[in-house]
Amino acid sequence: MTTVHTDDLDAYDDIVWDGVQHSYRPSPDWRDRVSSTLAIDTAADEDLDPVTFEVLRNRLWTLNLAHGDTLSRMSGSPIFQALDFNMSILTEDGEIVMGAPFIQYLNTGSPLMIRYLMERLSENPGIEEGDIFLASDPWIGASHQMDVCIAAPVFVDGKLFAWVSNAAQQYDLGGIVPGGWPQNAPDIFSDPIIFRPFKLVEQGVLRPDLEEMFRRQSRLPDMVALDLRAQLAGCRFAAQRLQETCEEFGASTVKAAMRSILDNAQAAFARKLERVPDCTLSDVLYFDELMPGDRTTHRVQFNVTKRGSRLIIDNVGTDPQVDGPIGFTYMNFAGIVLGVVGQTMLHEHTFSVGGAERQIDFRPRPGTLSCVDYPAAVSGSVLNVSSAYMRLHNVFSRLMACDPQLKEDLVVSGPDVPLTVIAGADEGGRVFGTALTEASGFGGGARSHSDGVDTSGASYIPLIRMPNIEASEQFYPMLVMYRRAAPDSGGAGRWRGGVGMEVAITPYHAAAIDIVTNAGGQGVSTNQAVGVFGGLPSPTARYEVLAGTDIRDRWTDGEMPRDVAELTRREAQTLRGKSNGTPLNADDVLLLVVCGGGGYGDPLDREPERIADDVAQGRVSVEAAAALYGVVLDGDAVDAGATGVRRTEVRAERATWRPAAEVFEGTAPYDVASATAEPAVSVHEYVVARDDGERRVLACATCNHVLSDYRDNYKRGLLVDQTGVDVLPRVDDPRAFLDEDMVLRRYCCPGCQTLMTIEIARASEPMLTEVVFR
Structure with a gap:
């Protein structure tokens, strides 16, 4: 696979983000290539009274919620019932005015798709009233091929006034594995098919030839057709309601409200950033398994540099892309940043991430695992997007801890998603394939002032839900024996992570069922959520097939076991994080353990x-x-x-742990900060920045022990202990899955032994840099 790895940051601006090899990113002059025949409405009232603004802001919010209801009510898919989608209202040139409280990163590619349409397709085939466009190209705007993007222009008085868009997980769009999550795809040509953006609905009329082309790729064309119509109906509904709002209030007034929403979000985000000291925060995580059976790990790094009221976000330190479904595209890199920002620092601004985007410079290097080039396999690696989202969430938590007010809103990351896909046929021969949404029953991360919520679901899906057990059993030939809370599944801490749950499932009236596992990050081998400020990680998820049990004999006797431990079994097989097609036979039971969030502070x-x-x-x-x-x-x-x-x-x-500076020799050069005569400032749950004579230092907030100069890596002044991760409850030795040794490093203050931070890393890695203040 040919890749481009840009090591020289000075050459970054020379990258051609064309949507062919590299992802599509509109150039600064992209508007110059929009067809002159496309009339665009930019008129907005100069004065907007605050009451009208609030009415319109809430109108747009409820419009987006109703857009989501349209999808869930029209579709017959249990995936849509679990709210595996998101939608946006955008300006005439593609800024997200308002998102919705569903999967936060899923539709953040809509600006890319819309600007691509305007730049490349506005001349031919054109953009007209009643049109609706479809795309599933991850190098343009889709998270992966199964997250189909739909976008509709909204015209008022013959001019393009705005856009509405949704992205939703489709049932099956082909590829070598049913359900569209192939874990053994070396490249995109084994993945579900890619659809470049095209016009599916022309001036209100669905193109049957193009719909048939789309359906033809699926093993379940009727279900895909129903989901597709739900997405189309959602966009049409949202467009009509937005037009009605313009008729009621006046288009220029609505436009003014949309612009004010963006401007307010931008200003609020900028003000919050200004309250935080300039610094660069970094985090490292690892992705397991190129393909099923692979025993290697692969490094991903996020670097968030805060300067004044702006952020620069790059992925320097990330491994180059490789064959196999392990990386993700630029859309996801930018999308998880915007999703995290919308949740952590702009939650009061109704997910107006377009305003935040104005304050962020995205600088990922293409050809790396977090910004893969074509033709990388990406469909089966979408859970790594969730893993990266959670780790970036922790970076922003550490940033927010530097300000007392922002710290109140701090939430530690939740866990990875141990997705389970089942595919097969019932005893009547009807084919099925779906992701089990039981994987969403994990616990939330701890807060700076309280415990995480038990079995809350993903924090990046505020309205996530699991279907009722009865609904799952109605759709699929299986029986859910139980769902229950799993002890010790949340990260320990001063405030503990919420616990997850375990689920037991067995076939029922099935002809055949195969299991595909698709866990993100190192969620099965090493850990799930990572804590902050000494909070410990949550343990690993678990897939286990209990083969040849006596479950059916129990039913014959009128019993329903309440625990798989009650069953006799021929053998037990623990599945890897990536696996394809493990049979689940009539007497077998699948045990899925879903974990909780990370802990906060010293336990x-x-x-x-x-x-x-x-x-x-x-x-x-x-x-x-x-x-x-x-x-x-x-x-x-x-x-x-x-x-x-x-x-x-x-x-x-x-107190017997070794000084980190001795264990990890060498340090990056830094400039010693002079004393500022300013009071001590908290920059961490247990660290303050204060003057010490003529220099500015970082010191323990508990015992006042000086840890480092202000601009040094404070972890160098701590004591460190390095052990296997299996010292944590419910975690087995990762060497059952990996050839590389993974270690848990715990760092404490030399003066009072307060546990200040932890990291999970390859044993061969040096100490990781968490934050460096400017």
């Missing part, structure tokens, strides 16, 4: 009474209470004396 800072309640509620085991939190229980009550002894032992053991 030893958690009140023992909270741990006693966690144990009583089944969220934390007695063993984990003692090992991770240093809390010893006597029945249901805290043994205060034993707990004091245990916590003293833990801190004493931490």
